[in-house]
Structure formats: C-alpha cells, structure tokens
Amino acid sequence: MLMQILVTGLLQGVIYALIGLGLFLVFNVMRVVNFAHGYFVLIGMYGLLWIAPTSLPSYLVAAMGVALFAATFGYVIERWLLEFTLHKPGHAQLVITISLGIAMQYFFQIKFPEPYQTIANPWPFSSVEILGVSVNSGRLMAAVISLALTVLISWVVYRTSLGQNLRACSQSLPGAVHVGINFPRVYRGTFAFGAAIAAIAGALLIPFQPVSPHFGLDLTIKAFIIVVIGGVASIWGTVLAGLILGLAEAAGSTFVSGSLTSSVIYLLFLLVILVRPQGLIVRKADFA
Amino acid sequence: MLEVAEVAKSFGGLRVLTDVSFTAPAGEVTALIGPNGAGKSTLVNLISGYLQPNAGRIQLDGEELTSRPAAKVFKMGVSRTFQVTGNTAELNVFECVAMAAYRQSKDFSTVNRIAEEQLRAFGLWRYRTRRLGDIPTAMVRVVDFARGMASNPKLLLLDEVMAGLTPAEVDVVIDQVRACRDTGVAIVMIEHVLQAVTALADSVVVLNNGQIIATGSMQDVSRSEEVRAAYLGRAATT
C-alpha cells in the first residue's frame, strides 16, 4: 500500500513539477499570472488525440509537433493579448487569461465531444514492476522524460547565457534593460517556452490519462498550487512542490473518494495562500 | 493642539526622520518647509496614521494618535490632503467632499448640505458632477482641501495644496486657510509656494535631512544661516 502510494505519487509528481515549471518561469520572469496555463497542457493532450500516432517514432514526432504549435500559440497570445497588460495596473491580465482558458475549454468540448479518451500506448512494453508495484509504461516513461526535461531546463536557466537573460529580467527589469537585454523578446520567448513545456507534459500524459476539457482548470489551479508552495527562490522548490502534490494526491485517493481528495488539496492551498501570500508576489530572493 | 515629540522613522536602514519635536497650536498655521527629501511627507504620513513611527509620540489635544490606524485618526479629528492622487481619477468630486462630511453627521441631507457649502466656498461647485480625473490637477488638491474642511477637523494637514495654482487661485485658497484657522483649527501645511507661506504661516518649522533645523516666525527662520544654506538659498532660485 505504502509502496503503491510512493511510486504512483512520485511518478505523477514529476509530471506536475514539469507543468508547474512552465508557470514558474512565466511568473518569475514576466510577473504574469497565467490562468490559461493548464489549458496549454490540453493542447498537448488533444493535439495527440487528434493526430492519433500509432508507433513510437510517430508519437515522438507528434509530441514535438504539438510543442512547436503550443510555442507559436503562446508567442501570439503574449504578443497580442498580454504584452499590453504588462506593467499596467488593473486586472486585465487575469480576466484575459481566464477567458482564454474558458474559450479553449469549450473549443475542445465542441471539437472532441467524446469524453475521457486516450491514445494507444506508444511504448514497446506495457508495464514494469518497480519495488513490487506494477507501473504502466506510459506513466513510467512520462515521469522519466519529465525528469530529464526538468534537469535540462534548470541547466539552461542556471548555466547558459540564455538563462542568464531570463534571470536578469526576473531580478530587475530596469537592470536588464540597462545591460541591453531586449526584454520584450525575452518575455515572448519565455511565454512561448512555458506553453511548449505544458504541451509536452500533455503529450506525455495522454497515453495513460483520459482527457476531458475541464482538466484545464484543474491543472491551472494545480500548477498554481505548485508555484505558490514551491516559492520563488529556485526551480528546485517548484520541483519539490510538484512531488509533494503528486504524493498527497496518491495518498488521498487511496483513502477517500477522488473529488473529496481534491477538495482537501484546494482547502490546503487556500491555507497556504493565507499563510504566505508573499509566495508569488514579493520576492525575498530571486531564483539566482 | 498637535504635539509631536521625539518622533523617529526609518525605512529599512534608511533614517528618514530623527528626533522630530514640534507643536502646532489650535487656531494657528504651522508651515512645514524644507528641501525635497527632508522628510516632510513622511511626517504627514506619520501624523495621519498612514505610517507608524519607530519612536516618539504624537498627540492631539492630549489624545494619543500614535499607533492608531488611519480611519481612527480621522475620526479623532485629523484630516489630510494628498500630494499624489494618481488612482482616484474615477471618483466624483461631490462624493469626495460628502464622504468626509459624514464625520459631522450621519444624516444624508445634512451631509450633502455641508458638501455643497464647502464646494461653493472653494469655488468648486461647477465641478461637482465631474470625476477627479476630468478636472485640472491643481483643482484636485483644492477638492482635497474642501474635503478636509468638510470633516470639521481639529487638525488639518495640507500637503502642497497650492502647487500649480494660478496666483488668483492661490488667493482663494489662502482666504480659505485663514477662514479655517479662525475657526480654531490647527493647520499644518507643507508648502513650496512662498507667497502662501509668507501670507499664512504663524510659525515655520524647517526640516532638513530628517531633522528640525529651525523653528519660529518666517523672519526668524529666514535669518538662520543653517536654513539659508539648506533651503532658502536654493529655493530662492526656483
């Protein structure tokens, strides 16, 4: 029982971490609170559902394809709908991203009326035994790839000049402008990148996770939970928070019904917001 | 009477005010002058309950104002104007003044009558239906003054209400300050318009680098070498 919780929780948690990471970057670099983030995951899920790859190579190509599409979509959204709200008071940003999410949700609802579909498992094996727990190959590979991507992203952020630009914009925008960083481009790039990561996570989820349009909202809130709990100090806080969420969900669903588990998680999240509202907004130490 | 005793305030490591003490008697105008960054606005924020001092006490007619929230300070009789009114563009002129009048009465028509009197007295009646964002910025501060008066305060804090007014408008406001003073209100004004300071101030408090460097009548302080060096020498050119 315990092993079951531990294994499924951690595997799910790694994917959550990847989803949270996209939101974390967007928030930290741009100060944009993106309520549509979870719907970018749906782009990946429904994208693959629509392409319906039958072999491993076609699956991988399709995953790259949806990521590219999501990046383009994110770029356009940032350019046309969000750029004008930056550094401006008011709630336009919040309402725009929420509405965008809702529009996407109902678009998927119309386009894919059949709920809870998955694609055929693209991996050449069906399940493996880990620590006495049988794990679906899709779930395992999704976790492995998510972990690899997380490490790759943190390497980019902390070790490359591209990442240096991101961190500069995050720490002090005037400073970044001063040293000649073209911040609108960094912003667009970051948002596109965040969307692409989300879509990849979606592509990894779809072989074993039946999809439904209302997942977008759930995933958005979950991504926020991760970012708020993880704090803004470093990428690793986000990753850790993702794992905690995965474990909490696995533990919860073992003991009580699914919807009650999420209720408990949401209430805990409310508590976190109250106890440390500075988590998202005021930065003690930037991710440096 | 307002009594400020040994008040100190710092933000992080930055000391903005050190050991500031002065009194502003009822029925007199006390002008608070000093170069930019001297800590005048911080002092006003401390008195009005916006900020809390790190040390010292502030009392009004013997009642403690220190560590009271802004709403409470207002109810005790302290009214203030604002230097920056950036995000209040949507507010209605009449409502601004009427809201403050609720300190005097709970009655709807009384409150409106007080607001009307004040707006007429300040020559603002023609703006009554406008939004603050639609009237000249200089006039927004006069609305603020009228708002302060409508609450029938014991102490009125005027934060640069004359900036940007034409000399004729300054005269109207000067008349209003006098009328207000004569009703026994203690007035503390931060002011750069020397015409107004000379005409109105019963006493002057000069702040520099967060400390009081001189107090007294306008003539007294303008004779002080330290004040000349710190303030008047530069202000005379502006």
Next chain:
Amino acid sequence: MTTLKALRNTTPRQTINTLIVVASMIGAIVFPWVVDPALVGVGFIALIYAMRNFTWNIAGGLVGLLSLAHVAGFGIGAFTVAILTWGHGVNVWLAILVGMLLSGLVGIVVSSIMSRFGVNAFFFALGTAALSLAVSGIAASWSLTGEVDGLQNHTSGEGLLHLQWFLDPKPLYYVALILLVVIVCFTMWLTSRTRFGRSLPFIREDPDMAASMGIDVVRNQALTMGLSMALTAIPGSLIAQYTSFVSYESVLTLEIGILMMVGAIIGGSSTLAGPIVAGIGIAALEEGLRAFDVTSSSVSSITQIIYAAIVILILRLGADGIVPMWNALLDRLFPSREHHEVEPELESNDKEPAHA
C-alpha cells in the same frame, strides 16, 4: 433637497437612458404575453443570468473584489432549497433565506480572512477559486448533496407559497423579475443614499485614501462581499425551483463563477445596468444559436467561447464594457449643455465671503 435637485441636472444621455429603462421595464412585463410560451423560459433564464451578474458585480464592480467564490453562493442557494424544501418539507421562502444567510456568511468570512492576511487581487481570485473547487468537490462526494447524481424535486405543492408552478412558467418569470427589480432598487438606494454604499468607490479606487477618510475598509469590504454573495444565492434558489433538479455539475462549477465575472465586465462593471444587459444578451445569444439548429450541448459551448472572445476583445481595446461605451457614444452624439450653464456661477462664487 436643493442640493439633490442641483445634482440632478439632466443631460440628454440621462433622458435617453431613462427612456430605455422605462421601455425595457414595460417590455419585460408584457414579454410573457406576447411571445411563444417556450420563450418565457428563455426570459426566465435571461433574468437569472442578469441577477447572477448583477449580484456578482456588487462585490466585483463596486468594490473591485475579483471573486470566484460567488459560484459557491449560487450553489449554496440551490442546494439549500433542494435539501430543506425538497428533502425536509421546509417552506421554500424560508429555505431561500437560509441559503442567503449561509452564502452571506461565507462571503463575510472569506473576505475578512483574506483582508486579515493582506491578500492581493490575484491571490483573492486564486484563493476564492480554490474555495469554490473545494465546495464543488465536497458537494460531489457528500450524500446530503446527492453526490454525483444530485437531488430531485418530488414536492407537489403549487403556487406562490411553494414557488412552484407545473404548467405555466409565467409566475416564476414574474417572481424573478420582481426580485431582480427589488435587488437593483436596493443596490441603487444603498450606493447613493447610505454612507456605507457611498464609501464603496473609495475603497475600490484607493483603500489607503479611503481609510484616511474614516472608512473602515476591511469591515465594508467584508460586508459588501457578504451582501453580494447572499444575493447571489437567490438566483441559485430560483434556478433550482425552475429545473427541479440540482447537482454539483449544474450549479457548482467554477465555469459558472467565471461567467458571472466575465458577464459583469462585458456589460461594464462600473455601471449598474451593465451586468444586466450582458446577462440578457447572453441568453438571447444562446437562443439565437438554437435557431441555427446547433445541437443543444454545443450551444452553451459556443456562447461561452463568444463570451470569452468578447471580453478579451473589450479588454484588448481598453474599453470599459458595453454600457460605458454606449454612454460615451451618447455623450458624443448629444454634448451636454452643462459647461455653458455654470460659467456665470463661478464669478459669483469667487466673490462670496469665505464660509466661517
């Protein structure tokens, strides 16, 4: 009273808008008698949407609390009627009152806690969204609320006392209309005649300045949130009586909460009329789409997409919503004479002796 008269200088815009309000009131009253009986239900739904948006806007527009907790209030209103009246035979009007009290209490508590911890607008939205999701999850797994299957109305009482008519939708339509008018009149009275109501714009625009004008910001925010959510329970109760069925999916999804917010903003959250206009608009839109022979499940999806697109467009263009845009148009077409009238007054004013 002279003050009031002087304030009420009627501009052409006010005259036109008053005429529109009177015309639409007459229209709303005769509506059930001149249209096809099937459309009376559409009218009822339109009133519910209008009421939902309007009551959201009391907190969202007047005080600027971007709340997503209101759907919890809507759901509480529906479920209270379902549990108390359908399940335990309590009079429906009493149940509605209980629902309002519960919902209002949630609003007051949420707002107080959020202010206590100094939560900003984004966190307010996020936190209230989490609350609604939590409440929704509880409703979906609690036997009292019928779990995922929901609750059915099997009561047989008919008439105003039972707020139930089996064949004719007209009475329920009029009940909704009267309640909407009462709520609107109450809000108008509150915002124009009471100190509490008049303080709300100050809290929205600048809480710090409001505090220095003697306004108890935290208390007034909490009371507004409570009032707003209590009133949101009313359309929840009415829709429950109308459909005779309540489940977490029909009244407690976060999407409904978002729609309230979006609807109020589309109509113009700075105005009282805006949220109502938008509510009636979306009901008309839904009905219009049905006429195009779209399948019923797609109708609501398409309207939601259109709704979202409109709000994004309005925000992108920097506009304030339909009603403010309409007002600006009227002002441009019929410039007010106000400026010419008041110039002489200025001169007489300056000569007046300073008031003592």
